Amino acid sequence: xxxxxxxxxxxxxxxxxxxxxxxxxxxxxxxxxxxxxxxxxxxxxxxxxxxxxxxxxxxxxxxxxxxxxxxxxxxxxxxxxxxxxxxxxxxxxxxxxxxxxxxxxxxxxxxx
Amino acid sequence: xxxxxxxxxxxxxxxxxxxxxxxxxxxxxxxxxxxxxxxxxxxxxxxxxxxxxxxxxxxxxxxxxxxxxxxxxxxxxxxxxxxxxxxxxxxxxxxxxxxxxxxxxxxxxxxxx
Numbered sequence: 001x002x003x004x005x006x007x008x009x010x011x012x013x014x015x016x017x018x019x020x021x022x023x024x025x026x027x028x029x030x031x032x033x034x035x036x037x038x039x040x041x042x043x044x045x046x047x048x049x050x051x052x053x054x055x056x057x058x059x060x061x062x063x064x065x066x067x068x069x070x071x072x073x074x075x076x077x078x079x080x081x082x083x084x085x086x087x088x089x090x091x092x093x094x095x096x097x098x099x100x101x102x103x104x105x106x107x108x109x110x111x112x
Numbered sequence: 113x114x115x116x117x118x119x120x121x122x123x124x125x126x127x128x129x130x131x132x133x134x135x136x137x138x139x140x141x142x143x144x145x146x147x148x149x150x151x152x153x154x155x156x157x158x159x160x161x162x163x164x165x166x167x168x169x170x171x172x173x174x175x176x177x178x179x180x181x182x183x184x185x186x187x188x189x190x191x192x193x194x195x196x197x198x199x200x201x202x203x204x205x206x207x208x209x210x211x212x213x214x215x216x217x218x219x220x221x222x223x224x225x
Contacts, residue, residue, distance in 0.1 A: 032211040043204065043216040044155070046113075051211075089154060098143060098210050102155045 002027040004092045006103030013080050014111055021106045023090035024072040032093035033073050034100070035064060039086045047088075048075070080110045114139045118205055118217025125195055125224050132191045133220045135205035140185035145214070146178070147204045155204065161188040195224045 003026040013019045025033075034049035050057045050064045050073065057064050061080075066073040077084055090103040115138045125131050135144070144161040159180055160168040167180035182188040192199050200223050208214035 034213065043218050046213050046215065049213065093211055099145065099157060099160060100214055101157075104154045 002030060002092050002094050002101040004090060004101050004103045006090050006106060008106060009104065010107045010109070012109045012111060015080060015082060017080055019075075019077045019080055019084070019108055019110075021075045021088055021090070021108075022072060023074070023092075023103050024070075025092040025101075026071070027092065027094050028068075028071065030092040030094045033064070033066060034091050034093070035075050036089045036091065036102075037086045038089065038105075044089060077108075080108075082110050082112065084108060085110045113213055113215050114141060114207060116205060116207055116215060116217040118220060120220055121218060122221040123223070125222065127196050127224055129195055130191055130193045131195065131222060132189050133203055133205070135188050135190075135207075135217050137186045137207050141207035142185075142209045143214075144182060144188045144205060144207045146180060146188075146190045147206065149202045149204060149219070151202070158190070158203075161190075192222065195222075197224045200224045 004023055006023045011019055031052040035047050036044035037047045038044040048059050048062050048064050050066050055066055061078045063076040088106045091100040093100050117136045119134055146158040147155040148158055149155050157170050158173045158178055161180050161182040163182045163185055177193055179191045203220045205217045206214045
């Protein structure tokens with residue numbers, strides 16, 4: 001089955017700096033890669049996603065890149081703000097399994 | 113996107129008892145799933161709730177311990193049976209289409225004493 005690895009487990013950046021979180025996946029049939037943000041005590045919320053037929057997608061300060069050949073994808077947050085502090089999860093979806101496999105999560109701390 | 117209402121939001125239960133968690137979606141969804149999340153950790157899939165048939169369980173999870181119902185395309189329940197302190201965790205349901213956004217209920221924080 002699918003295996004998703006995520007790095008780093010914790011990330012501390014200063015406000016205004018950029019943050020990058022990286023994930024790798026094992027199943028070459030995976031075709032959908034969402035990113036979720038989970039604030040303390042809250043449910044995970046989708047922030048951006050990308051499909052396997054696209055190499056990059058951007059939404060304001062957030063972007064995701066996908067390298068199908070290397071089987072890795074990354075989340076980029078620019079001009080970070082304190083409200084970006086949360087745990088971020090990547091996930092991979094394989095059509096045949098019709099389910100998401102989540103990475104281990106990255107705790108992002110944006111300091112003033 | 114759809115909205116999932118999950119209840120209860122939290123509960124404290126005696127060991128040996130059972131708790132049923134409910135999730136109601138405000139629109140029909142193809143897929144519904146149940147996850148467990150230990151504090152500070154990732155989401156572990158328990159099972160896929162199949163409408164009108166038995167759920168599909170992941171390795172390490174069995175129907176006798178986590179019976180699941182899904183009578184229609186908007187509702188599902190998860191029961192945590194014969195609970196022990198090791199079952200203390202956050203349980204989350206999610207719904208969505210195939211290869212599309214999955215959205216989550218607010219979670220149930222279960223403490224077994």
